[in-house]
Amino acid sequence: MQQTFRIEGMTCAACASKIEKISLKHEGITSAMVNFASEKLHLDYEPNPTVIKDIQDAITKAGYTLILESNYKQIVLPIEGMTCAACAQKIEKSLSKLQGVEQASVNYATEKLSVSYDPTRIRISEIKASIIHLGYTPLESIGTQAVDEDKLRKEKAIRTLWIKFFVSSIFALPLLYIAMVPMLPQLGLPLPMELNPMMEPVNYAYAQVILTLPILIAGYRFYTVGFRAIWQKSPNMDSLIAIGTAAAVIYSAYTVYEILNGIYTNVNNMYFETAGIIVALILLGKALESVTKGKTSEAIKKLIGLAPKTALVLHDGKEVILAVDEVEVGDIVIVRPGERIPVDGVVIEGHTSIDESMLTGESLPVDKSVNDPVYAASINTNGMIRFKATKVGADTALAQIVKLVEDAQGSKAPIAQLADTVAGKFVPVAFAIALFSALAWYLSGESITFSLTIFISVLVIACPCALGLATPTAIMVGTGKGAENGVLIKSGEALETAYKVNTIVFDKTGTITEGKPVVTDVVVLADIEQDELLRIAASAEKGSEHPLGAAIVKGALSKGLELSELSNFKAIPGHGITVNVEGKLVHLGNRKHMVSNDVSLANSLETSDRLADEGKTPMYLAIDGRLAGLIAVADVVKKSSAQAIKQLQKMGIDVAMITGDNRKTANAIARQVGIETILAEVLPQDKSNEVKKLQTMGRKVAMVGDGINDAPALVQADIGIAIGSGTDVAMESADIVLMRSDLMDVPTALLLSKKTIRNIKENLFWAFAYNLLGIPVAAGLLHIFGGPTLNPIFAAAAMSLSSVSVLTNALRLRSFKVPKAI
Numbered sequence: 059m060q061q062t063f064r065i066e067g068m069t070c071a072a073c074a075s076k077i078e079k080i081s082l083k084h085e086g087i088t089s090a091m092v093n094f095a096s097e098k099l100h101l102d103y104e105p106n107p108t109v110i111k112d113i114q115d116a117i118t119k120a121g122y123t124l125i126l127e128s129n130y131k132q133i134v135l136p137i138e139g140m141t142c143a144a145c146a147q148k149i150e151k152s153l154s155k156l157q158g159v160e161q162a163s164v165n166y167a168t169e170k171l172s173v174s175y176d177p178t179r180i181r182i183s184e185i186k187a188s189i190i191h192l193g194y195t196p197l198e199s200i201g202t203q204a205v206d207e208d209k210l211r212k213e214k215a216i217r218t219l220w221i222k223f224f225v226s227s228i229f230a231l232p233l234l235y236i237a238m239v240p241m242l243p244q245l246g247l248p249l250p251m252e253l254n255p256m257m258e259p260v261n262y263a264y265a266q267v268i269l270t271l272p273i274l275i276a277g278y279r280f281y282t283v284g285f286r287a288i289w290q291k292s293p294n295m296d297s298l299i300a301i302g303t304a305a306a307v308i309y310s311a312y313t314v315y316e317i318l319n320g321i322y323t324n325v326n327n328m329y330f331e332t333a334g335i336i337v338a339l340i341l342l343g344k345a346l347e348s349v350t351k352g353k354t355s356e357a358i359k360k361l362i363g364l365a366p367k368t369a370l371v372l373h374d375g376k377e378v379i380l381a382v383d384e385v386e387v388g389d390i391v392i393v394r395p396g397e398r399i400p401v402d403g404v405v406i407e408g409h410t411s412i413d414e415s416m417l418t419g420e421s422l423p424v425d426k427s428v429n430d431p432v433y434a435a436s437i438n439t440n441g442m443i444r445f446k447a448t449k450v451g452a453d454t455a456l457a458q459i460v461k462l463v464e465d466a467q468g469s470k471a472p473i474a475q476l477a478d479t480v481a482g483k484f485v486p487v488a489f490a491i492a493l494f495s496a497l498a499w500y501l502s503g504e505s506i507t508f509s510l511t512i513f514i515s516v517l518v519i520a521c522p523c524a525l526g527l528a529t530p531t532a533i534m535v536g537t538g539k540g541a542e543n544g545v546l547i548k549s550g551e552a553l554e555t556a557y558k559v560n561t562i563v564f565d566k567t568g569t570i571t572e573g574k575p576v577v578t579d580v581v582v583l584a585d586i587e588q589d590e591l592l593r594i595a596a597s598a599e600k601g602s603e604h605p606l607g608a609a610i611v612k613g614a615l616s617k618g619l620e621l622s623e624l625s626n627f628k629a630i631p632g633h634g635i636t637v638n639v640e641g642k643l644v645h646l647g648n649r650k651h652m653v654s655n656d657v658s659l660a661n662s663l664e665t666s667d668r669l670a671d672e673g674k675t676p677m678y679l680a681i682d683g684r685l686a687g688l689i690a691v692a693d694v695v696k697k698s699s700a701q702a703i704k705q706l707q708k709m710g711i712d713v714a715m716i717t718g719d720n721r722k723t724a725n726a727i728a729r730q731v732g733i734e735t736i737l738a739e740v741l742p743q744d745k746s747n748e749v750k751k752l753q754t755m756g757r758k759v760a761m762v763g764d765g766i767n768d769a770p771a772l773v774q775a776d777i778g779i780a781i782g783s784g785t786d787v788a789m790e791s792a793d794i795v796l797m798r799s800d801l802m803d804v805p806t807a808l809l810l811s812k813k814t815i816r817n818i819k820e821n822l823f824w825a826f827a828y829n830l831l832g833i834p835v836a837a838g839l840l841h842i843f844g845g846p847t848l849n850p851i852f853a854a855a856a857m858s859l860s861s862v863s864v865l866t867n868a869l870r871l872r873s874f875k876v877p878k879a880i
Contacts, residue, residue: 412437484829565745576691
């Protein structure tokens with residue numbers, strides 16, 4: 059039998075070796091292999107009911123945690139009906155208790171549930187049923203094709219909230235007017251005689267009841283949801299509003315009863331206007347909150363909206379317009395100038411320039427011809443092309459980017475844990491404080507009216523929403539802004555860790571440099587033209603597969619030089635080549651190759667050493683036994699590398715370079731870009747160890763790479779950053795992916811993370827400060843020292859604005875500017 063386990067607690071390759079040894083000691087284990095990078099143990103064993111438990115106990119005893127890798131699936135479900143952060147906590151706790159659910163995470167800001175479950179133990183329908191039982195509505199999982207429906211649903215919800223607010227306002231304003239005018243006679247405001255509380259108290263009471271009922275109906279969800287949550291022993295924000303306003307209404311209703319029966323005539327003891335205005339203000343706050351929440355996810359909506367809905371496909375020799383969902387891999391798609399590419403593919407006919415800024419953030423169009431890739435949602439700017447579809451639907455680059463950004467926006471940063479914990483326990487604590495404060499004031503000799511005002515004020519001002527929105531909204535805007543600029547941040551945890559980075563290690567080849575050798579110098583040392591020297595060298599290298607030879611051939615062809623036929627080609631590994639070109643004996647290679655063929659190197663050594671010191675590889679060319687010249691080939695530094703490194707150093711970040719190249723070449727490249735810490739001649743398998751050495755010195759390390767050999771180091775680093783032009787393995791291993799090969803995106807990513815985490819801290823400070831200051835004031839703290847009490851209406855206004863202020867602060871991240879080159 060075979061089984062895979064996840065191992066937690068490993069810190070190095072020695073841990074992996076130790077676990078393998080422990081496993082193999084047990085009888086029945088035929089093979090044990092630990093992958094340190096993926097933190098997984100793969101076991102082959104003979105069927106035995108106790109062997110897994112025995113190994114688990116042994117590994118636990120050794121200080122590690124063994125977790126069975128089950129066939130868990132992950133699904134994201136939109137949730138309708140949540141009104142505050144306590145609702146999100148309630149759903150998380152309830153689902154986490156279900157057998158077969160590994161993890162449940164609810165993002166209140168995006169109104170989505172991410173749940174990891176074992177389909178062999180629980181069905182999606184059971185998860186949905188549990189959510190419905192809690193009083194919320196799970197919707198169908200959203201793919202890019204259903205985004206329009208989701209958008210319409212949210213727009214409808216926002217519209218409904220505004221209608222409810224306007225309806226409640228129509229009745230709340232006159233209610234407030236007729237309630238306040240008798241209490242403020244000094245203002246001299248008019249009031250119909252029929253509603254004069256002293257002359258017609260019954261009419262006055264009836265008028266308030268009639269005006270209050272439509273408001274309560276508009277805000278009925280506060281009561282249905284709030285009291286249901288109390289019944290289920292998990293009160294939320296609605297519960298606070300429901301209890302507070304219900305207390306005011308019930309007390310006022312009792313006063314009306316006394317007025318109708320002639321028992322009581324003090325009409326000023328009615329609090330209908332308090333309940334009405336509170337409901338209207340909370341509806342206003344919810345409407346503003348919904349609108350603002352919608353703006354936090356604008357970046358991803360823009361991405362999704364880029365994809366065209368139809369495609370022009372060549373079918374049986376005819377051009378047919380199909381829905382983009384119907385396009386299949388292998389279809390021939392036609393795109394005219396000005397149209398968007400519907401799916402990913404490879405050009406088979408035509409030449410054009412394509413604007414890929416939606417993918418890379420690069421503003422300049424990219425030239426495309428036969429065999430070049432094209433990507434969905436990019437814009438064909440001039441020529442007509444035909445291309446073969448290679449990736450459709452959820453497999454396109456755009457769909458993958460959208461999924462990555464959605465996953466990041468749905469994730470939680472460690473900094474959010476305290477806020478989530480507080481939000482989960484907040485409502486019962488707020489209720490207890492309200493009850494205790496009201497009783498304390500009543501027992502101290504204050505009237506029941508005063509105590510009721512305190513009770514309502516505390517319940518209404520308490521706001522867990524600001525706490526629940528503080529982190530996810532900033533993450534949503536931050537990751538969305540990153541996507542707009544070609545920086546894909548995979549999770550909230552990555553965002554927070556990037557904020558702490560103080561050391562960055564760059565791979566050299568393909569990261570700091572272009573990764574493609576080019577001819578940099580052609581030095582003539584005999585009576586021959588420079589282009590002729592390059593043409594003969596390229597003709598000689600036509601039969602070579604060496605990257606340096608290919609660079610020479612490419613350099614000659616780019617100049618339009620015509621290559622000659624060759625004969626008697628002979629490659630000498632580690633030295634060079636010997637070949638006949640146009641009847642001439644040509645030797646092309648390194649110094650050893652020249653010496654072994656008795657070619658004099660007089661007057662060339664100084665030039666050769668200078669080129670080598672510049673990080674270039676000098677190649678000698680001899681014709682018929684005489685040295686004709688030198689051709690230098692180098693992997694040139696990217697234009698943005700030096701600027702990016704200078705920007706990082708300005709930010710106070712230490713920069714190092716890691717490479718397998720010799721120290722002389724490494725030093726030359728490092729000098730060009732301004733790097734002082736150089737890790738040269740490092741084998742691919744040792745890169746992760748070098749990163750680990752830096753971490754043991756207490757550094758928070760980010761690794762930037764592009765190749766398969768960088769993957770272990772990307773995983774080992776606190777933050778792995780992959781270049782978009784790199785391999786799929788590197789991008790899979792990384793925490794942040796840069797869609798362009800521009801290293802200026804590295805400081806962009808780190809600066810964005812710093813601004814986002816700073817924004818989160820500001821939000822959390824405001825959310826905690828608001829509640830820590832607001833609740834004591836509402837409880838009458840100032841009144842103890844002779845100060846005023848807080849009117850419940852002002853408490854409601856403050857509560858509504860607290861969430862909106864947190865959201866508005868998060869939206870400031872939309873103004874984030876990419877750092878300019880120094």
